[in-house]
Amino acid sequence: MGLSLNSLKLVLVFITLFPITKAKELDYQGPVCSEDRTTSNTTYQLNLITLFSSLSSKATTTIFYKDSSNGVYGLFMCRGDAPFDVCGDCVQSATHVLSSECTLSLWGIIWYEQCMVRYSNTCFFSVPSTQPSNLMSNNFNVSTNQTMFVSLLVNSMNKTADEAAFSLKKYATKEQKVTQVQTIFNLAQCTRDLGFQACRTCLGFAVAQIPVCCKGRRGGRVLLPSCNIRFELYPFYSHVSREQVLVPATNYPNIDSKYSQDPGYLSHNCSRTNYQTTIDKKRITTILTYLSSKARNSNNNNEFQMTNVENRIFGLYLCRADIPSSLCAECIANATNRIASECPMSIDAVIWYNHCLLRYANYSFFRTMSTSPRFESMNVTNYEDNRSYYKYQLWSALTKVAGDIWDRSDRYCKETFVLNEVQRLYVQGQCTKDLSTGDCNYCIHDVIETAIPWSRLGSIGGRVLYPSCTLRFELFPFYWNGTDDQPPSTKEKNGRSGAIILIVIIPIVASVLLFSFCCYLLRKRARKCYNKTILKQNFGHESNTIGGLQFDLSIIEAATNNFSEENKIGKGGFGQVYKGVLSDGRHIAVKRLSKSSNQGAAEFKNEVLLIAKLQHKNLVAFIGFCLQEEEKILIYEYVPNKSLDYLLFDGRSEKRLSWTERYNIIDGIARGILYLHEYSRLKIIHRDLKPSNILLDENMNPKISDFGLARIIDQQQGSTTRVVGTLGYLSPEYAMQGILSEKSDIFSFGVMILEIITGKKNVSSNELYCNAEGLLSLVWRQFCNQTSLSVLDPKMKENWCDEFEVIRCIQIGLLCVQENPDDRPTIEAIVSYLSNISIELPSPHEPAFFLHGKMDPTKIYAGESSSSISVNGISKSIFLPR
Template sequence: MAPFNMFVTLLGAVYILSSGYLRLTTEDTDTPRPLRHDCPNTTTFNPNTPYQSNLDDVFSKLTSNAARGTDFIYFSASAGSENSTGNSSDYVYGIYLCRGDISSTMCHDCVLASITDARQECPTEKEVIIWEELCMLRYSNQSFQSTVSVSPSFILNNIMDATDKNKLKQEVEKTMNEFASEAANGAKKFMVQEASISGSEKIYSLVQCTQDLSSQDCTTCLRNANSILASSYSEKRGGRVLFPSCNARYELYRFYDVQQQTALVPKGKSKMSTLTIVEIVIAVSTVSLALLVTTCFVLRRKRESHKYNTIHGRNGESEITTVESLQFDLETIETATNKFSEDYKLGEGGFGEVYRGILPNGQEIAVKRLSKSSNQGTEEFKTEVVLVAKLQHRNLVRLLGFCLEGGEKMLVYEFVPNKSLDYLLFDPAKQGELDWSKRRNIIGGIARGILYLHEDSRLKVIHRDLKASNILLDADMHPKISDFGMARMFGIDQTEGNTNRIVGTYGYIAPEYAMEGLYSIKSDVFSFGVMLLEILNGRKNSGFHLTKFAPSLLTYAWNLWNEGKGLELMDPLLKDSCEANEFMRYVHIGLLCVQEDAYNRPTMSFVVHMLKSETISLSQPERPAFSVGRITHHHEQEIAPAHSFSDNGLTISTFVPR
């Protein structure tokens, strides 16, 4: 083992001498500076403040995870008190990304080094990105999860010129792009590859994305990086592109560890090398061990099957298996809600009732109680349990558990104190609480939540009832999408469905769904566009015909846009907090989402990208769907006026079976 370690050390020394990269260092040559860092001083914090405390908490979480023996390559963490200051600017969101071929020890050391560099290079900035040789650290007071970021970007090139520049350019463009999609679909979002150029010369490539990206977004990010390498820097013997969301690199020497990484794709190899044999032996041993562990786990699960309860779907297949800890007994729910006291009731409708509750540990909950007389209650219950139990995202309401006892069917959710978006947005007495900063954050949060449903969750989920009353607001006004009873799960390759029974809410339903029963992810995009325009204007789309302006909010927005008077759409309460250019960009995005032809509407991944970047040019919107008609099969049950807006904002709807 000692000779091998000596060889690795020697190889590392050769790499440093031969790589050809210029590195700036401090006077002490033992402490190299980071490859690159970015920390604009547009937002800063003072020492010994809540932000500093939360940042230290995030650093601690990141370093702790980096020391783990498994799943250490990428990690995200956040910190902030929802009740102390009530100021979302004190929140800290952070991630690190270690190169996929290094060990947990190396990852941990790199994360520690990046934190040290961050404190030195960016001591008071809130928006920080540090790129080290083997890892990246990023943190901000704004959430950036599941969002493609290609700015700021840095390009580094090997200072040595290639011998055959044209040949190398062709190979860089070919090899870098052909495995970008394969890497994007992998669990680690990381891959390396080697390919022969001519004779014994080879090109070695590496691509990696942050693991929160969808496969589509990862592919897009990598291809952007690869195009830069191929067009501008392929005449050099090496180059790399650093984006916040991904990175790509090529060299004419092997710069990664073939024994640590697990996604090597060799090309043009006629003979099996010693290292390849070692890799195969390790792989076979790993698979064998995994099979043994899996077998033991299955046998143990069979012995402990009495601890689980299963809800069965069609044909008797198991739709959800939930461990006992997720189940609430009826006595606990009755105690929490004072035996479903009227004083604890938050709302009611055709589905049943919603109650506020307090668990013995002091945690507040919202209990959704299925009406025993509802013909479709069991189906709706199964739909929400199957869906929501699998969905975990900060912009989705969190399911804490359920109860199936004494003939009751109940869902237990986290309690969200600031009610629903429509409670504040459409009440003239409360609209003032939503300045532009809050509305912009709400729009972005809703978009990220829908993106998670469409692309990043285990299955593609179409909500089908997105509206302002189904957007709950937590203590810091972060949005949480709720009410999944009308949602549909799709397979990864399925893009649309149809039905003879139209469900949803008038004013938010896409025209192709209302008229033909066709629904897809673009149906949700339409609903999002309606909400976006409502947030900008402060008035409902449905019922807008009661005003003197136009038959609908969409018509009004479209007319103003074509007349060059888009700023007149602005809620007067926003005039002191919203810049005209930013407002008009949001109007533009909203109109793109509500175009009549579903094909022309953007995907939610592109919507999130448009909301985040001011440099993306937007296409000209086509005519929106001015009217979708009254829905004869509409099943939405309006909540009684006395309970129109509940403390948790849960809407109560009737649902159709799948």
């Protein structure tokens, strides 16, 4: 590709204005851009640019600032503990993203970890605003009683909110003890333009969202335009300035110097059980020899397991992933020699070196997480001035590395963290590769919570070594770089010839790299313009808000092995579903619209525009989409436990649901619908709620999926001439008259409740409208005869169930399927019924039996395409894990 002189000058000017060191964007949520828009090259756009410039310049000297510029109003707020340099970088990045993503929008907002920026064409100063909102939660649940945890959390967060509202900075943090080893760390903050009452009102609304977004989770955030709250089980905020210099790193003691006779040796552990015969000794000698030989002749230095099945001897070695295979072989050779001499009679032993560990036993320990025996070495300093800040930084770094290790294929992670202008923190962690992701995650977190608790975080260096995982941190770069682990020391200067070579080579290399980079930028810009054109043609003005979710087709092809048959996990009316793995390790489910059919094109557009704006733990997470080369592809999180439809009705399913699991699924679906109807910034009617659209994650938590038929409702009710959905789940007023409201979803949910309880479909593919007694009439008759328990699914995993809960859920289901929509409860009422057994339920009326002989589908749907309505046996996808 040719590059003119003028183009090169333009690229050089661009690089000068935007240094490469600033190019990497920080993680952010949003942006949310208004649908109300201006046109290009207007006065409003120019004033907005002036406003952004003003905000960016002020962020280096204050953490809150508001300004207006001829009809454009804006403000930024940095987190109360953020130093000015961090605040400045954050606001600069935020305004850059807003200016590119919300180009023509009349208002916009974006949230970062350390700041938020907001602008509008109307004055919002001093007025508390709770929409749009962004709710986030940790992927892991707390190990303590969830009801007790939520109660403590809400109580402590309310106290934090009180303190923040009264504070001049409108910022507060608090800690709440949960158990002897667990503490909740809370943060609450308002924009400083709010008064006490306005701030407390906003924070009160945020606290009320905790049961919705974060019930039982180890952490969560509620981000609103005027305030935000956050809680974690680790100290994520700081109490002191980041500019302070920490513990001096000079003259740092080499903790391995005492082992000078055997460099790198740390510790070993021999079992108390000794072998009895010389044959046992020979077996152990054989396996140690084999492990040493394998390390010497293998290029894979990460791990090797060996089993002598006949003699029941098991062995494993693990080398640090950053060292070369030659050093790994040397380490294993030293380890086998030393453990043979230190544990001459032991039938079970483990030894640790700087670069490796080795273990053997007379029982299988593969794929089993072991936390003992263990080796600890901490270097504690008496330097106390900035201990609390250092502890906070160290804890954050360790938990960050721990969170990255378990999902990596090599089970290894090393990272460097900036403490201040002169000091860095180096952290490295590793698991044996035989561990599952869950066991690896548990092992590393056990190191942090058990071996390096908060009280011991004053160490300026140390390591904890388990048989199954290791973790180390230092204030010097101990990663392997051709020398052994030592603190940095002054090196001798290079010779004159080496200097001359560097002087000649560096400019040449730099020029080549700069030229390559310029070409890359131009190609990327051309590609970006093409993608924007395609987005504009398909999504109109909405393309500005979803451009960041677009994936390149080559990435999806690589993730799914070019849509191979081995990766196919399902099929529906829209096309195929594939499992894939992105380059960052995330597992995804890919819905690929069939090229040969127009069916689903409108649903594709609708689903992208809707679900991209939604985020809740009971909604399947939307990762992105691809619109390229006639391909229309949707990308979701991979949910492993298939669909509710498969587990309830498919005879091939080996898993049977217990009553507790069924009750939690009902409750989770209700909370997902509550978010759609009330707490998302758009009031959304799903219109196709059914078991095949409920996916189940590894913990059997339900996730509502398939938003292709969903519709935004601005008023309480709407009407439509096009009825879509699935027979058996359609409410009578919608199917007969086209009247659509939240109560339409309530009806579908009621049918699902009864199906979950009974294990029977309301309308099967071969019954349709000819069934003599449908599910609703069957349950109603048994309920009236006070024999409700007779309809309970006989395939339930356990014989035990809470009879009161079962009968109560049946009654809730019957309340939802009443013919008159006004008689059906709201979703808020249903969630209250499920969470509070003391609430007395109203008596249900007879369900809607309109499905039996009262409607003619061919007449009602005349003039509609076959995609307008789906019948269970025709449109239902065959869901395998996704």
